[in-house]
Amino acid sequence: MSLANSIRDSFTAGRFCYMVELVASQLTREAKLLQVASELAQIPQVVGAGITSYAGGAIGHDPIRVGTAARARGLVPNIHITCVNKDRLTIRRELEDLYALGIENVFAITGDYPKGVDHLKNPVPYDFDSVQLVEFLSELRAAGMPFHISVAVSPFKYTEPDCRYQYLKLEKKIRAGADFAITQLGYDSRKFRELKRYLDERGLKTPVLGNVYVLPAKAAERMSKGEPPGCWVAPELVERIQAETKASTDKGLAARLERAARMVAIVRGLGYAGAYLGGDHQAARVRWIIKRSEEIAHRWEEFAEEISYGPKGGYYLYGSPPSPPKKRGFWLRMGRIAEPANWPSPLRSVLTLAFRFVDKHPKLAEGLERAELKFKEPVFGCHACGNCVLGLMEFVCPMTCPKNLRNGPCGGPLNGMCEVLPDRPCIWVSVFERAKAANRIEELKVYIPPRNPALQGTSSYLNYLLKRDSRPGNTQPLVQITAAAPAKQEERNWQAKAPAPLVK
Numbered sequence: 001m002s003l004a005n006s007i008r009d010s011f012t013a014g015r016f017c018y019m020v021e022l023v024a025s026q027l028t029r030e031a032k033l034l035q036v037a038s039e040l041a042q043i044p045q046v047v048g049a050g051i052t053s054y055a056g057g058a059i060g061h062d063p064i065r066v067g068t069a070a071r072a073r074g075l076v077p078n079i080h081i082t083c084v085n086k087d088r089l090t091i092r093r094e095l096e097d098l099y100a101l102g103i104e105n106v107f108a109i110t111g112d113y114p115k116g117v118d119h120l121k122n123p124v125p126y127d128f129d130s131v132q133l134v135e136f137l138s139e140l141r142a143a144g145m146p147f148h149i150s151v152a153v154s155p156f157k158y159t160e161p162d163c164r165y166q167y168l169k170l171e172k173k174i175r176a177g178a179d180f181a182i183t184q185l186g187y188d189s190r191k192f193r194e195l196k197r198y199l200d201e202r203g204l205k206t207p208v209l210g211n212v213y214v215l216p217a218k219a220a221e222r223m224s225k226g227e228p229p230g231c232w233v234a235p236e237l238v239e240r241i242q243a244e245t246k247a248s249t250d251k252g253l254a255a256r257l258e259r260a261a262r263m264v265a266i267v268r269g270l271g272y273a274g275a276y277l278g279g280d281h282q283a284a285r286v287r288w289i290i291k292r293s294e295e296i297a298h299r300w301e302e303f304a305e306e307i308s309y310g311p312k313g314g315y316y317l318y319g320s321p322p323s324p325p326k327k328r329g330f331w332l333r334m335g336r337i338a339e340p341a342n343w344p345s346p347l348r349s350v351l352t353l354a355f356r357f358v359d360k361h362p363k364l365a366e367g368l369e370r371a372e373l374k375f376k377e378p379v380f381g382c383h384a385c386g387n388c389v390l391g392l393m394e395f396v397c398p399m400t401c402p403k404n405l406r407n408g409p410c411g412g413p414l415n416g417m418c419e420v421l422p423d424r425p426c427i428w429v430s431v432f433e434r435a436k437a438a439n440r441i442e443e444l445k446v447y448i449p450p451r452n453p454a455l456q457g458t459s460s461y462l463n464y465l466l467k468r469d470s471r472p473g474n475t476q477p478l479v480q481i482t483a484a485a486p487a488k489q490e491e492r493n494w495q496a497k498a499p500a501p502l503v504k
C-alpha cells in the first residue's frame with residue numbers, strides 16, 4: 001500500500017518546500033521525537049522529515065520505527081539508509097520492510113564510519129557504496145517497489161579533487177536513479193551557487209534541497225574542527241556566533257534563526273527546490289524561519305554576499321585558476337600493462353583457454369592467486385578481493401579505502417584527508433589527480449558495481465577472463481525480485497533463509 005507522498009508531490013508541482021531533519025539519536029527520547037513530528041505535521045509548508053540513521057557515526061533509534069511512527073502522526077518520512085556494517089542482504093531486508101510499510105522515501109547514503117572504532121584493528125564492512133545503493137533501489141523500483149530516492153552532495157569542499165569528485169559522484173547517483181538531492185550543511189553561498197550552476201550547465205533538472213542548519217556556538221566550534229565528518233564551519237563564522245551568543249540574553253537564538261531565514265532566502269533565490277532544515281526542529285521556530293524567509297525573500301542576493309564563509313585560498317570550480325596536472329608515475333604506466341582489458345585479444349583468448357584448465361586444478365588456481373598477490377600487494381596494496389577494478393580507478397585499489405568504496409569518495413574527507421584515517425590522504429585524491437593527468441576525468445563517471453564477495457582470495461585474472469567478476473560490461477542484477485506486492489510473512493521468512501543470489 002502506498003500512501004500520499006507529499007515530498008514527491010511538491011517536486012511535481014514545482015513548489016518550494018521544506019523538510020526538517022529529525023535526528024533519531026539516543027540522546028533524544030523517542031516519545032519526544034514523535035511529539036515534535038506531530039507538531040511539524042501541522043505546518044503546511046513542511047512536506048516531510050529526514051529520519052537519520054547513524055548520524056555522526058553513533059547508533060541511534062531505529063529510523064524505520066521512528067519514521068513509521070512519524071508517518072502515523074501525519075509527517076511523511078524520508079528514511080536514511082546507510083551502508084555501514086551491512087551486507088547486501090541486510091540492506092535488502094530493510095528496503096523490503098520499508099516497502100511492506102508503504103514508505104517510499106529513502107535517503108541513500110554511504111554513512112559515517114562508526115565512532116570510536118579503530119579501523120586498523122576492527123575494520124567495519126561496507127558491502128555497498130551510496131551509488132551502488134541507488135542502483136539497488138532502482139532495480140527494486142523496476143521490480144515494482146515505488147521508492148523515491150534522495151542522495152547527498154557536498155559542494156562545501158575546498159580542494160579541487162574533493163570538490164570535483166563530489167559533483168562527478170552526484171552525476172553518477174542521478175544516472176543510477178536518484179530523484180532528488182540534499183546538500184551537506186555549509187555557510188558559503190558561492191558554493192550553493194556553484195552546485196546549481198554545475199547542474200544547470202549539464203541540463204540536470206534533478207531537484208536539490210539546500211541544507212540550512214540552525215547553528216549554535218558549540219556545534220559551530222565542533223564543526224570548525226571537521227566534526228561530525230563532512231561538516232565544516234569557517235573560523236570567522238564561529239567567532240561571529242560566539243560573539244552573538246555572548247552579547248545577547250537569548251544566547252544568540254534570535255541571530256541564528258535570522259541567519260537560517262536568510263539562508264532559506266538564498267537557496268530559494270538560487271533556484272533550489274526547497275530547504276532542508278536541521279539543528280532545530282521546534283515547530284514554533286521552524287514556522288518563524290519559514291515566515292521570515294518569505295518576508296525577506298527579495299533581499300536574497302544581499303544575503304548571499306553576507307553569508308559567504310569559505311577558507312582563504314579555497315577551491316571554487318568557477319573561480320579558481322586551473323592547477324597543472326601532476327606527472328604520471330612509473331607504476332601507473334606498468335599497471336596498464338597488468339590490466340587484462342588492455343591485453344591484445346589473441347593473448348586474452350589464449351589465456352582464457354589456459355585459465356579454464358587452471359580453474360579445474362585448485363592447486364594451480366591457488367598458485368596463480370599467490371603470484372598475483374605477490375606482484376599487486378606491494379605495488380597497489382592489493383587485498384586479494386578477486387574482483388579487480390584497478391583499471392577503472394587509475395590503479396588505485398578500492399580496498400585501500402577504509403569504506404571499500406568503488407564509485408568515488410564519501411562526503412567525509414576534509415581538505416583531501418580521509419575521514420576514517422585523518423592522517424592519511426583520501427585515496428580518491430590520487431584517483432582524481434591521475435585521471436586528470438591522463439585527461440580521463442569523464443571516465444570517472446562510469447558506474448562500478450559492487451564486488452562479488454564470493455571471489456575473495458581468488459585470482460582476479462582468472463575471474464576476469466572467466467567472466468565471474470562484477471564490473472562495467474559484466475554486471476549482474478543485484479536483486480532478483482519478481483513480486484510487485486509485499487511478500488507474505490511465510491515468504492519473507494523463507495527469503496531470509498534462502499535469499500536469491502544477488503550477485504552470481
Ligand code: SF4
Pocket residue numbers: 376380381382383384385386387388389390397398399460
Ligand atoms: S581491486 Fe581487488 S584484486 Fe584489484 S588490487 Fe584491489 S584488492 Fe587486489
